[in-house]
Amino acid sequence: MLETLPKSASLVTLGGESTRLHPLFGLDLTALTQLFSEMGERPYRAKQLAEAMYRQRVAHLDQITTLPQALRDRLTVAGWELGRPQIAESFKSVDGTERYLIQTGAQTVETVWMPEGDDGAEFSEEDGSDRPSAGAWKRATICVSSQIGCAVNCQFCLTAKLGLLRNLTPGEIAGQVVAVLERHNVDLNKNRVNLVFMGMGEPFLNYDNFMAAVRLLMDHVGIAAPRMTVSTSGIVPGILRFAEEKVRPKLAISLNAPNDEVRESIMPVNRKWNIEAVMDAVRTIPFRNREKVTFEYVMLGGVTDQPEHAAQVIRLVRKANIPAMVNLIAWNPGPGIAYNSPSAASVAAFQSQLLAAGIQTYVRRPRGRDIYAACGQLKRTTESAA
Ligand code: SAH
Ligand code: SF4
Numbered sequence: 001m002l003e004t005l006p007k008s009a010s011l012v013t014l015g016g017e018s019t020r021l022h023p024l025f026g027l028d029l030t031a032l033t034q035l036f037s038e039m040g041e042r043p044y045r046a047k048q049l050a051e052a053m054y055r056q057r058v059a060h061l062d063q064i065t066t067l068p069q070a071l072r073d074r075l076t077v078a079g080w081e082l083g084r085p086q087i088a089e090s091f092k093s094v095d096g097t098e099r100y101l102i103q104t105g106a107q108t109v110e111t112v113w114m115p116e117g118d119d120g121a122e123f124s125e126e127d128g129s130d131r132p133s134a135g136a137w138k139r140a141t142i143c144v145s146s147q148i149g150c151a152v153n154c155q156f157c158l159t160a161k162l163g164l165l166r167n168l169t170p171g172e173i174a175g176q177v178v179a180v181l182e183r184h185n186v187d188l189n190k191n192r193v194n195l196v197f198m199g200m201g202e203p204f205l206n207y208d209n210f211m212a213a214v215r216l217l218m219d220h221v222g223i224a225a226p227r228m229t230v231s232t233s234g235i236v237p238g239i240l241r242f243a244e245e246k247v248r249p250k251l252a253i254s255l256n257a258p259n260d261e262v263r264e265s266i267m268p269v270n271r272k273w274n275i276e277a278v279m280d281a282v283r284t285i286p287f288r289n290r291e292k293v294t295f296e297y298v299m300l301g302g303v304t305d306q307p308e309h310a311a312q313v314i315r316l317v318r319k320a321n322i323p324a325m326v327n328l329i330a331w332n333p334g335p336g337i338a339y340n341s342p343s344a345a346s347v348a349a350f351q352s353q354l355l356a357a358g359i360q361t362y363v364r365r366p367r368g369r370d371i372y373a374a375c376g377q378l379k380r381t382t383e384s385a386a
Helices: 029-038 043-055 069-077 170-183 207-221 236-244 260-266 275-282 307-320 344-356
Strands: 011-014 017-020 086-092 098-104 107-116 139-143 147-149 164-167 192-197 228-232 250-254 293-299 324-330 361-363
Touching: 029 043, 043 170, 043 207, 086 170, 098 170, 107 170, 139 170, 170 207, 207 228, 228 236, 228 293, 236 275, 250 275, 275 307, 293 307, 293 344, 307 324, 307 344, 324 344, 344 361
Parallel strands: 139 192, 192 228, 228 250, 250 293, 293 324, 324 361
Antiparallel strands: 011 017, 086 098, 098 107, 107 139, 147 164
16 A cells, blocks of 8 residues: 555655655554554654644644654655645535635646535625634535546536546545535534535546545544445445445435436446446345435426326336435536536426325535536536626
């Protein structure tokens, strides 16, 4: 693990030679303890470093004053840097949502902050800074990316247009969360923060790094697994592995279509794992008490939003026989994608039809559409509006 050289490493000149620095951020306590023991240091130093990086959100080695200067110098000379991803650009929506481009090596990745206030006045900006004061919001959700781009190629999704550029490392996935917590001065003891792995990429096609990030976030950053939800387009081997995890986030499945024929036309992945194969895999998960799977359903005007589609979804959900709820997402438009958003009336009718069938059904409120932050709009856009 210590030998791997993530692409986020930067170049420095040490003793006249250009050397890449390894990021410490992303190493868990076991790896840090091993590193320090190889350097002849005591294990409590590893704890101090983990505490500073993950709990206090210190972004530079030279700011970790609990570690002696000599030790910090030795780490640098040995080729280490703190190396946590940093926010490079931010865009703020009229609804309080913020979208960040976070630097991961030469490329950026997207992360979204969605605060929920009681009265809509989510931030107090009286101090004139762009850092909202903690406590101005009651709870918040951070939407995290797992890959740069995506290979799954869903026809309605802007991220798909990028193709897959690369997998993110555990430190780059967890680092998005820590950078955003730092930006908002979040006190995890006081503020409720949920994580959704619904940003760029397919988490289950980067399974090991994704789960390593989840463990960092649970064990070191301090966010409990039931506060996290991972969404997959239906990667069956990933779902089967997920079912074996002792501690894991909640699961959301991008169903998105009422039958295999439509699903195949909008999600090519359905040719490899059809609806039944996905449902069979989900059924292997030992659900926690009261836990439910979320079926996400992107409503494409005229394509998936009709009453007969709702009737088919009802049949699918009943046949699946899985504790489930449905999350309807009105399609968010993007340049170069030729679908239509559904009308508000068809979304409402669809929801009523499912509710009448006894299926718990929500409509996902679009967040940050004006800054390209809403579902399926993450494409590293540097403008804030269309
Ligand atoms: N790759 C994973 C997670 C990220 S996408 C997955 O597909 O599940 C998160 C959700 O946004 C998915 O349910 C996806 O179907 C939905 N989505 C993608 N593009 C969208 C768009 N343009 N409008 C609304 N939802 C979209
Ligand atoms: Fe990838 Fe999810 Fe977009 Fe499909 S919807 S292309 S799986 S990010």
